[in-house]
Amino acid sequence: xxxxxxxxxxxxxxxxxxxxxxxxxxxxxxxxxxxxxxxxxxxxxxxxxxxxxxxxxxxxxxxxxxxxxxxxxxxxxxxxxxxxxxxxxxxxxxxxxxxxxxxxxxxxxxxxxxxxxxxxxxxxxxxxxxxxxxxxxxxxxxxxxxxxxxxxxxxxxxxxxxxxxxxxxxxxxxxxxxxxxxxxxxxxxxxxxxxxxxxxxxxxxxxxxxxxxxxxxxxxxxxxxxxxxxxxxxxxxxxxxxxxxxxxxxxxxxxxxxxxxxxxxxxxxxxxxxxxxxxxxxxxxxxxxxxxxxxxxxxxxxxxxxxxxxxxxxxxxxxxxxxxxxxxxxxxxxxxxxxxxxxxxxxxxxxxxxxxxxxxxxxxxxxxxxxxxxxxxxxxxxxxxxxxxxxxxxxxxxxxxxxxxxxxxxxxxxxxxxxxxxxxxx
Amino acid sequence: xxxxxxxxxxxxxxxxxxxxxxxxxxxxxxxxxxxxxxxxxxxxxxxxxxxxxxxxxxxxxxxxxxxxxxxxxxxxxxxxxxxxxxxxxxxxxxxxxxxxxxxxxxxxxxxxxxxxxxxxxxxxxxxxxxxxxxxxxxxxxxxxxxxxxxxxxxxxxxxxxxxxxxxxxxxxxxxxxxxxxxxxxxxxxxxxxxxxxxxxxxxxxxxxxxxxxxxxxxxxxxxxxxxxxxxxxxxxxxxxxxxxxxxxxxxxxxxxxxxxxxxxxxxxxxxxxxxxxxxxxxxxxxxxxxxxx
Numbered sequence: 001x002x003x004x005x006x007x008x009x010x011x012x013x014x015x016x017x018x019x020x021x022x023x024x025x026x027x028x029x030x031x032x033x034x035x036x037x038x039x040x041x042x043x044x045x046x047x048x049x050x051x052x053x054x055x056x057x058x059x060x061x062x063x064x065x066x067x068x069x070x071x072x073x074x075x076x077x078x079x080x081x082x083x084x085x086x087x088x089x090x091x092x093x094x095x096x097x098x099x100x101x102x103x104x105x106x107x108x109x110x111x112x113x114x115x116x117x118x119x120x121x122x123x124x125x126x127x128x129x130x131x132x133x134x135x136x137x138x139x140x141x142x143x144x145x146x147x148x149x150x151x152x153x154x155x156x157x158x159x160x161x162x163x164x165x166x167x168x169x170x171x172x173x174x175x176x177x178x179x180x181x182x183x184x185x186x187x188x189x190x191x192x193x194x195x196x197x198x199x200x201x202x203x204x205x206x207x208x209x210x211x212x213x214x215x216x217x218x219x220x221x222x223x224x225x226x227x228x229x230x231x232x233x234x235x236x237x238x239x240x241x242x243x244x245x246x247x248x249x250x251x252x253x254x255x256x257x258x259x260x261x262x263x264x265x266x267x268x269x270x271x272x273x274x275x276x277x278x279x280x281x282x283x284x285x286x287x288x289x290x291x292x293x294x295x296x297x298x299x300x301x302x303x304x305x306x307x308x309x310x311x312x313x314x315x316x317x318x319x320x321x322x323x324x325x326x327x328x329x330x331x332x333x334x335x336x337x338x339x340x341x342x343x344x345x346x347x348x349x350x351x352x353x354x355x356x357x358x359x360x361x362x363x364x365x366x367x368x369x370x371x372x373x374x375x376x377x378x379x380x381x382x383x384x385x386x387x388x389x390x391x392x393x394x395x396x397x398x399x400x401x402x403x404x405x406x407x408x409x410x411x412x413x414x415x416x417x418x419x420x421x422x423x424x425x426x
Numbered sequence: 427x428x429x430x431x432x433x434x435x436x437x438x439x440x441x442x443x444x445x446x447x448x449x450x451x452x453x454x455x456x457x458x459x460x461x462x463x464x465x466x467x468x469x470x471x472x473x474x475x476x477x478x479x480x481x482x483x484x485x486x487x488x489x490x491x492x493x494x495x496x497x498x499x500x501x502x503x504x505x506x507x508x509x510x511x512x513x514x515x516x517x518x519x520x521x522x523x524x525x526x527x528x529x530x531x532x533x534x535x536x537x538x539x540x541x542x543x544x545x546x547x548x549x550x551x552x553x554x555x556x557x558x559x560x561x562x563x564x565x566x567x568x569x570x571x572x573x574x575x576x577x578x579x580x581x582x583x584x585x586x587x588x589x590x591x592x593x594x595x596x597x598x599x600x601x602x603x604x605x606x607x608x609x610x611x612x613x614x615x616x617x618x619x620x621x622x623x624x625x626x627x628x629x630x631x632x633x634x635x636x637x638x639x640x641x642x643x644x645x646x647x648x649x650x651x652x653x654x655x656x657x658x659x660x661x662x663x664x665x666x667x668x669x670x671x672x673x674x675x676x677x678x679x680x681x682x683x684x685x686x687x688x689x690x691x692x693x694x695x696x697x698x699x700x701x702x703x704x705x706x707x708x709x710x711x712x713x714x715x716x717x718x719x
Binding site for chain 2: 281285288291292295299303330331332333334
């Protein structure tokens, strides 16, 4: 008999993960104590933007049930606790609400059920919880990637499960849930699993830092990172899915949280983690690349800047640590017009900001345009159209959303990460 | 801590008092204050010997409450690189600290130097550890710490890179010396082939940034740099081209490994958006023209 699975906490992680489990044919109870949120979910109004989420939940139908009654968790064999864990400006997690939710779920669950903490927690958290017998408490590494969450939840590369004692077999009901995804299952100690998630993110940040460091060098010596990166991906030691696209540093909050955790633990345990500080410094430096380019290239009185995109990446509603927002806040001496397909820029970020209804309208009479988020929509922009609408010629396009040859043909001063800088003599 | 502003919009100071008013930068500061309509007073070493044990009390008598004090005075390396010079410079710093404990200033601006940084970091910003490698750098860093610990005034520390321009009385290696050599001798002598890269700040830009710091009531630390470094060879070639005569740029056998210095200018852009620096070629043309007369 298939186990019934409960999920407590219906924010980004819980909602997507529950939908993925239901998508494997299992019955899922989705609990959140926020009745208003549950009502919206029941009306199929999702609090997050994720490609494929709407279709997945609709296809799950009655298998995925939303409730604000904790008592409904009593019917579950396996209960995931999965609220998003907030972080502060220093990347520190606040697990207060998570811990409270775990206690609520323990009080509601039946005496035979097992609990899985899915929210990301600092190493050592799960073992010290002390809320259940060790054999009924697990920690599972979440692999949420904003904008790709559904795809990754449905087709995980592997599942990492933290256990009190990895020598003991997994609870058969949890194993049945995990087996539905058809990927390798890696049981390990709680602490190893908790650190595994952080380790994955550190490897990603290392790749990003390498790409950004060398992309900047490309800009200065006439090389082009877009020519180099494919060669690296064909190297077996690096791989085709390596994070080698240059960007504007790390953002979104999750990677920053893991780096802060490593720094904090290294500091308290006396281990060497200077490289993490270097990654963070590189990230902050690259975040401000558009600001430096604009300062270098835009002259004249009271310039107007068009800013396309404000979310920290495409296909998400999140602006956490967004380079676009950082740029908008820094451009205090300029007039701004912005456009984003999902999020409306706030005048709290900048007093002289107007919001346009379409991307070209944000470019009207602009002295320069910065394409700050790689929304697919921006790839459809014709450089000649921008050139017609703009007053100046500078287009800061970190992610090369515009066709580079067409931009040159339109007479634009097209500035791309990792490509030789226009007009640079160095 | 990078620079933060007390005033959202520029506010004219009650009065600006410049210590080191007889120097290259000090003279320009007074001129710029006058042009901006700000009352200013200059004190040079002839007016007040800041190394005197009584200098603190004397300076306090010359100051008024709500003055902005711009501390430019220093014995530069051409006046001595030894510990005696260091101690005299520190005595000046102590005098300023003492004065600020008597008179309530609106702001204290300290003109420090990029010599507080070592050459170990490829790209320097305000968060780069200040680890000086010579007594001149140690002097500036020590003064920074003295002022931060003992001066009773809102403090802005401005770390200036090499400033150049007409009327620079120093003759250290760089644009001004090159200009004089080019015009006088028709040749510019380089160390090695002038491979070292440095940031060069035109004096008017330096003064403009100090004025902006005053007008915004800023506190914190900021590097006054352009963010673009050029080799001494490139500077020499530009000076030669601007000189209007046939100038030979002469390399020499390199005695020491070449060092480079580059700055991340992001914090300056954030502090003063829209700041436009005079291009090096234009600044050198103005400098050569002024020296030529």
